[in-house]
Amino acid sequence: MEPRLGNPQNTIRIIKKHNFVFQKKFGQNFLIDTRVLDKIIAAADIQKKDMVLEIGPGIGTMTQYLAEAAGHVVAVEIDAGLIPILKETLQDYDNITLLHNDILKVDIAGLARQYNQGNPIKVVANLPYYITTPIIMGLFEKDIPIENITVMVQKEVADRMRTGPGSKDYGALSLAVQYYASPYLVANVPPNCFLPRPKVGSAVIRLTRYACPPVQVKDPALMFRLIRASFSQRRKTLLNGLSHSSELPFSKEQITAAIAALGMAPAVRGETLTLEQFAHLSDLLSDQKGNLPC
Numbered sequence: 001m002e003p004r005l006g007n008p009q010n011t012i013r014i015i016k017k018h019n020f021v022f023q024k025k026f027g028q029n030f031l032i033d034t035r036v037l038d039k040i041i042a043a044a045d046i047q048k049k050d051m052v053l054e055i056g057p058g059i060g061t062m063t064q065y066l067a068e069a070a071g072h073v074v075a076v077e078i079d080a081g082l083i084p085i086l087k088e089t090l091q092d093y094d095n096i097t098l099l100h101n102d103i104l105k106v107d108i109a110g111l112a113r114q115y116n117q118g119n120p121i122k123v124v125a126n127l128p129y130y131i132t133t134p135i136i137m138g139l140f141e142k143d144i145p146i147e148n149i150t151v152m153v154q155k156e157v158a159d160r161m162r163t164g165p166g167s168k169d170y171g172a173l174s175l176a177v178q179y180y181a182s183p184y185l186v187a188n189v190p191p192n193c194f195l196p197r198p199k200v201g202s203a204v205i206r207l208t209r210y211a212c213p214p215v216q217v218k219d220p221a222l223m224f225r226l227i228r229a230s231f232s233q234r235r236k237t238l239l240n241g242l243s244h245s246s247e248l249p250f251s252k253e254q255i256t257a258a259i260a261a262l263g264m265a266p267a268v269r270g271e272t273l274t275l276e277q278f279a280h281l282s283d284l285l286s287d288q289k290g291n292l293p294c
């Protein structure tokens with residue numbers, strides 16, 4: 001039986017054995033703290049019936065924990081240099097499928113069909129920080145059956161995902177995450193829990209996907225265009241942000257009327273609006289789309 005990873009000695013031993021060189025461009029900071037690993041597994045609430053997708057298994061540390069808790073684990077790793085290491089560290093497990101690929105190019109809904117009869121999967125990862133947002137948004141926006149996502153992210157990103165209006169961290173990511181899921185902070189994780197140590201603090205966050213979004217909106221794509229335009233230049237008023245956006249077809253008069261119908265002052269800033277208010281604004285404007293000149 002291969003030794004269980006998760007402590008610094010075993011991690012260093014396997015890295016040295018394979019002459020592995022860390023690739024900064026892939027955001028490689030491997031977990032070396034068993035307490036953090038236990039917390040992640042417990043927070044993800046993994047059962048023997050579950051299929052888990054792990055993004056970026058590294059040398060397989062968390063993959064071992066996941067394989068012991070789950071029914072099946074699909075682990076997707078981009079770095080070819082890690083594949084022979086993973087084949088060694090995971091050789092004692094018969095419920096792991098290892099894929100050498102870029103997660104942004106993988107058909108994850110197809111994996112859920114292939115390995116979980118299309119039922120909702122759980123996603124667990126110590127994410128590569130350079131692509132946190134595209135990974136999370138891809139998981140939500142593509143039609144992927146997901147129960148929950150439990151991920152290590154930069155602490156600042158975890159703050160942005162959880163916060164509401166009035167905070168400097170509030171923005172398009174907060175609104176997108178909160179439209180699709182309920183966020184819960186599992187733990188803050190200091191740099192010394194990783195090898196090599198990242199320059200930033202980290203946090204584990206669990207996003208439990210809603211069966212139905214907490215707000216009803218006629219055209220979610222339009223609401224997200226409004227949200228992006230509102231936050232693209234934070235110092236602008238909502239009116240200026242929306243009327244100067246090339247993504248939106250509305251006249252200044254239409255936007256002024258919609259803001260007034262919301263009961264808000266003309267100089268209101270986008271960062272003060274709640275998700276409900278963005279949904280309402282979106283419905284007011286989508287009613288006007290038919291009146292627009294071609």
Ligand code: SAM
Nearest residue numbers: 026029030031056057058077078102103126128
């Ligand atoms: N899970 C391991 C752990 O906790 O020790 C490693 C986590 S490390 C922060 C991020 C991992 O994601 C690395 O193994 C890296 O090579 C991998 N990775 C980076 N970009 C990726 C991508 N686009 N697709 C799949 N894996 C990726």
